[in-house]
Amino acid sequence: MIDPIDKLLDDAQSGKSLFKNREVLHFTFIPDVILHREDEQKKVTQSLLPLLKKARPSNLLVYGKPGTGKTLVVKKVLNKIQDRVNEASFPIQLLYANAKEETTLYGLLIKLGRQLIEKGKEKEFPTTGLSISEIFNRIISAIENNTLNTVFVIDEIDYLAELVSKSGKDVFYSLTRANERLKKGSLTLIGISNDLTFKERLDPRVLSSLSEEEIVFTNYTVSQIKEILEERIRAAFIPNTIEQSAINLCAAMSGQEHGDARRAIDLLRIAGEIAEREQSDMVKDEHIRRAAQKMEEDKETTALNSYPLHEKLLILSVMKANGSTTGEIYQSYKNLCKTTRQKELTQRRVTQMLSEIEMTGLISGKIIHQGMHGRTKKFSLTLNPETVKKAFKDDLVLEDLL
CATH class of the missing domain: 1.10.10.10 (Winged helix-like DNA-binding domain superfamily/Winged helix DNA-binding domain)
Structure with missing residues (x-):
């Protein structure tokens, strides 16, 4: 009798893969061309142009439902600006944190702080033991001592609003007023939010300085999601391994529900993995449906475990x-x-x-x-x-x- 583990491993080794490059379907992948986001890319770039002119840009709030390309566009624009200023006398440093991934305000600030310091100096930002105001003072000192022009990108900033209200420490106010304390260097805040109403929970003083500029990303249509999927399929899958009806179904399921391109890409990746596991030559409609069911179950399990x-x-x-x-x-x-x-x-x-x-x-x-x-x-x-x-x-x- 064949060992079931050996059988799976043999199938994986001998069976041909449907994938050419799985990384293309990962949410961190930044494509060379971001489809259907030309205007948004222009607006984000225009907002951050002062960095190229050795000046501090306005704080920026970027809104839109999940999977509308907000983080993708902001990261791409900042990476391109970073490439240009690397040789300049006005270097910029990009810091990124997702507020949803941090359970405490302390954890979020430590994550940002550690991105400001050299390797080996992590002890300056210990995981416990300091007050919120002391961590913030250390962040300001690190910016000032090294004359850093920093851009803090806080993804899902609506969760930071919740962390702030739980802790009673108004870090928003401190972040938006940081430049008044800085003698050297600068701090620009870019907030990315899935929740257009989160501003209602903010102190009016914070609101005026946080949302100096705002950009709203609209939902993708079903046909736009289909084009995005086809673009990713060309790079991620071996040619002719996905039925056209499966692509249509994947776009329709994600587009009609949320206009969420990230969910559509995830759905496609999981469907591809299910099809490959079964040694199917093609990704079919049934694989898309089963992938959707698996994603729903995984989402519920994650929620329950939290x-x-x-x-x-x-x-x-x-x-x-x-x-x-x-x-x-x-x-x-x-x-x-x-x-x-x-x-x-x-x-x-x-x-x-x-x-x-x-x-x-x-x-x-x-x-x-x-x-x-x-x-x-x-x-x-x-x-x-x-x-x-x-x-x-x-x-x-x-x-x-x-």
């Missing part, structure tokens, strides 16, 4: 007492706390947590009228229970509950 322990216990309580009232779910939650030897939270806090989880769409609540007994809310899971079990199976505290 929750702290008590939220996970609460999700399990909803799953076990499906379609039950807040009171019944709280009772189920208390039982789970007892089993896992966790100190239970109050019913008020648990009710608040249920509302927070409901907002993510993982559970849904329905108001039920009980006549003279008033109203109550019943919660149920919107996911397949198997997805929850799969997501939580590696959590040692929860393994006995599944």
Whole structure:
């Protein structure tokens, strides 16, 4: 009997690959030509032109839904400017951080700070132990001592607004006012946001200096996504390995839902991997559909794993007492706390947590009228229970509950 691992490895070695260059389908890849973004590229370049004239540009806010090319365009323009000023007497330094990838304000500032210093000097920005204001002072000192003209690109800056509100430290204000403190060097802030409403949560003083210039990226159409896919396919796949109907389906699924080119490219990559694993000669419609299902499951698993322990216990309580009232779910939650030897939270806090989880769409609540007994809310899971079990199976505290 052939070992199943050997069989997979043999197939992978002997079977021909559908891919020519997988990197082209990775979200960090910056193509030579960014299709359907000519105007946006011009606007971002014009906004940053002062860097070539040895001056500080205005702070810039770039808006648009996910997958509309914002980060791609900003990175490409900055890379091209960097190439030109490398030999000049006004060198610029680009710093990039994604606020969504950092769970704390401290972590975000450390990530930016470490990009300012030479290798081996990481101790200046330790991962714990300093106050927020001390880290900020060190960032300012690093810029000043080395006369750096810095451009801070903060992707998903709407998450930074959340981190700021959680910490109570208004780093936005400090960042936008940094140049008033700098005697040498400069700091320009470029914020990239998926959320057009996030400005409403900002202090008016911050808003005026943060959004000195603004550029909005519109959604791609289905036909534009199709052209983007065809361009990537030429570079990423061996010729004639993708059915035209599969390309059309991939563009339609991503375009009609969100106008999200990044999702379309991801969908294509995963479909290609599924087809290759099965040793299929072509990527077909069925591979696109299965890739979409896998992406949805992966997204739900990631969301479930990101929750702290008590939220996970609460999700399990909803799953076990499906379609039950807040009171019944709280009772189920208390039982789970007892089993896992966790100190239970109050019913008020648990009710608040249920509302927070409901907002993510993982559970849904329905108001039920009980006549003279008033109203109550019943919660149920919107996911397949198997997805929850799969997501939580590696959590040692929860393994006995599944």
